[in-house]
Amino acid sequence: MRTDLVKVVLYAYPQLTALAEASEVAARNRALLSYRDPRPCDEVAARVAEEAEFACALRALAADAAAVFGELSELERALIAHKYFKHGDVPADSRSYYRRQLALIARITRKFTRLGWTDERFFGLFGRYAPFMNLLRRIGEKGDRGLFRNLRRPACARGPQAPQ
Secondary structure, eight states: OOHHHHHHHHHHGGGHHHHHHHHHHHHHHHHHTGGGOOSOHHHHHHHHHHHHHHHHHHHHHHHHHHHHHHTSOHHHHHHHHHHHSOOSOOOSOHHHHHHHHHHHHHHHHHHHHHTTOOHHHHHHHHTTOHHHHHHHHHHHHHTTTTSSSSOOOOGGGSOOOOOO
16 A cells, blocks of 8 residues: 555544545435435436445444554554544654654555555555545655645735834
8 A cells, every 4th residue: 555545544544434434324314315316226226235335445444443543552542643543743853754754654554454544455445535536646646744634825915014
């Protein structure tokens, strides 16, 4: 599994369970309201099954991510929480912070690969899911810099500027 795909999982991890629940509700609602759908029954049933399968895939991803995090030390979890979940302060001195982050993301990537997550599996399950693909595109364009933090606000939103 590529490192940028692991970063997508890390950024999305706090919301994975909620996304799975929302997908399950959507599948249930789609099934309950299928009598109103004018399309053929097999097409409607296929869409309900796809939605339910997507919810299962999100749950599997959340469970595997939780298993990976369970294998990490307290310091490593704090590093992940600070960078990807925006919780807490930097748990290490700034000199070693970036080296530790690089080593940690490589280790997490190996753990996901060991659990059976490949590029093909990820794109097969989530390739048409716009939020994940948007995250992947932004990571590819800008890296981790400015993905969620440090986004420069437009001048009109910054307030009055002091004269120079």
